[in-house]
Amino acid sequence: MFESLVVVLGVALAAQLSPGPDMMLIFRHTTTSLRAGMACILGICLGFTVHVTLSVAGLAVIIRTSPLLFNTIRYTGAAYILYVGIRCLTGNSGLTFDANQKSSAPFGQAFRDGLFCNLLNPKVTLFVLSVFSQLLAPETPTAIRALFGLALIVEAIVVWTLFSMLLDRPAFRTRYERFQNPISRGCGVVLCGLAVLMVAG
Incomplete structure (x- = not known):
């Protein structure tokens, strides 16, 4: 179980480090004020x-009702993780700091921006679902799945x-802007490799 947890957290970390809507929003708010970024x-x-x-609740129902559907989700999930990896390898992150952007959003607005950006993203x-269906066996108790889910949430925070x-910190921001594309490509390699291993396994 520990090995599966490490892999789950590793896949999630690679996805978090690759530029996407959440990272772009955090970047935009944090570069105006740390308070807005935290909100x-x-x-x-x-x-x-x-x-x-x-995902935890839905996957439990799917496993109980349709093993065929579970396997479909499993292979579709591997394909999706491969797709995310390829996008990291071929895309341009494009996160840049606008020095002229001085005013920060109110706490409530920054909070709502983050909430709806993530909540309304079906991906x-x-x-x-893709990660859980790949790395957790169908017979894994729901309580263990919930524990893995909690670990993902804590890791994200x-x-x-x-x-x-x-x-x-301006020094880190400057370095990140310079190296964000190599970081994204490295995450892409990790995700593509894991997707291949998931299908092979």
């Missing part, structure tokens, strides 16, 4: 909690908070 992260993590909860649920705090 945005709070909203994103609340939305992510909803996705994880739905988040698809990603969580820690990773995004550290990222925002570092991004608030």
Whole structure:
């Protein structure tokens, strides 16, 4: 179980480090003020909690009612993780700091931005379902799935908070802008490799 948890957290970390809607929003709010960035992260993590909860509950129902559907989700999930990896390899992250953007959003607005950006993104649920269906056996108790889900939520809070705090430092921000594409490509290699291993396994 420990090995599966490490892989789940590793896949999630690679996805978090690759530029996407959540990261772009955190970047935009944090570069105006750390407070706005933290409010945005709070909203994103609340939305992510909803996705994880739905994924854990939904997958439990699917396993009980249709093993065929579970296997379909499993292979579709591997294909989706491969797709995300390819996008990381071929895309341009395009996160840049606008020095002229001085005013920060109110706490409530930054929170709502983060919440709805994550909550209304169906790809988040698809990603969580993909990871769970690949790395957790059908007979895994729901309580263990819930524990894995909680670990994902805690990881998201820690990773995004550290990222925002570092991004608030001009020196880190400058270096991140310079190396964000190599970071994204590295994450793409990890995700593509894991997708291939998932299908092979």
